[in-house]
Amino acid sequence: MSGRTTGLTPPDEARPPVRHPDAPAPGELLGSHYDQCFGCGAGQPHGLHLEARAGEGVSVTAEFTVQPAHQGAPGLAHGGVLATALDETLGALNWVLRVIAVTGRLETDFLSPVPVGTVLHLEAEVTAVHGRKIYSTATGRIGGPDGPVAVRAQALFIEVRVEHFIANGRPDEINAALADPDQLRVARAFEVNP
Numbered sequence: 737m738s739g740r741t742t743g744l745t746p747p748d749e750a751r752p753p754v755r756h757p758d759a760p761a762p763g764e765l766l767g768s769h770y771d772q773c774f775g776c777g778a779g780q781p782h783g784l785h786l787e788a789r790a791g792e793g794v795s796v797t798a799e800f801t802v803q804p805a806h807q808g809a810p811g812l813a814h815g816g817v818l819a820t821a822l823d824e825t826l827g828a829l830n831w832v833l834r835v836i837a838v839t840g841r842l843e844t845d846f847l848s849p850v851p852v853g854t855v856l857h858l859e860a861e862v863t864a865v866h867g868r869k870i871y872s873t874a875t876g877r878i879g880g881p882d883g884p885v886a887v888r889a890q891a892l893f894i895e896v897r898v899e900h901f902i903a904n905g906r907p908d909e910i911n912a913a914l915a916d917p918d919q920l921r922v923a924r925a926f927e928v929n930p
């Protein structure tokens with residue numbers, strides 16, 4: 737045993753999240769953090785093409801339309817794809833905190849099936865921060881932004897530096913990303929906290 741606490745409940749010493757003063761304004765489209773990202777990248781033909789916007793406080797909203805390429809059972813979204821949509825929406829909270837964080841733990845509830853063609857209306861918010869640990873929740877609704885919750889998640893993201901990707905990513909993609917001025921602008925936008 738490593739002694740690691742794997743719970744998704746913030747410890748008593750955790751503090752409320754703080755919206756970064758330079759965070760995009762509520763309603764602003766956040767764009768993709770990486771063109772080849774399966775969740776949000778425009779360059780991924782079978783990706784989710786999820787579009788997220790900044791919300792009030794430390795929150796975001798997003799939309800994703802389930803495509804035929806996202807099926808698990810006939811005519812229904814694959815659960816892993818729905819988990820990805822939740823994960824990507826939670827990841828978009830990075831833009832509002834202006835830190836780079838990756839998913840450490842993601843717990844997902846699937847409450848109702850989501851047919852192909854459905855627009856999933858997602859919302860995510862940070863609930864607490866403790867050191868590098870960022871606690872957050874997300875929901876995905878169908879039938880409109882106020883429709884019933886079809887999927888929901890609780891997550892723990894861990895703050896990392898850009899070196900995390902340089903050390904672990906495949907050199908071809910890392911070198912291409914580092915040579916791309918748009919990608920460097922995104923990395924700099926997150927790394928405002930030294």
Ligand SMILES: CCCCCCCCCCCCCC(=O)SCCNC(=O)CCNC(=O)[C@H](O)C(C)(C)COP(=O)(O)OP(=O)(O)OC[C@H]1O[C@@H](n2cnc3c(N)ncnc32)[C@H](O)[C@@H]1OP(=O)(O)O
Pocket residue numbers: 740741742743769770823824827828830836837838839840841867868869892894896898901913919922923926
């Ligand atoms: C060029 C780049 C551009 C920008 C790109 C933007 C990318 C955005 C992408 C968004 C895309 C969408 C999102 C995606 O899909 S992100 C992709 C999916 N996620 C990953 O690939 C992450 C893989 N995991 C790791 O790399 C490491 O394990 C990390 C970095 C997470 C931690 O390893 P590290 O060695 O750094 O830290 P540590 O081990 O000292 O732990 C630190 C603290 O955290 C606690 N802890 C850790 N893990 C867990 C856990 N599972 N449950 C509960 N707790 C956990 C731990 O107990 C400790 O707490 P405490 O003891 O201090 O209290």
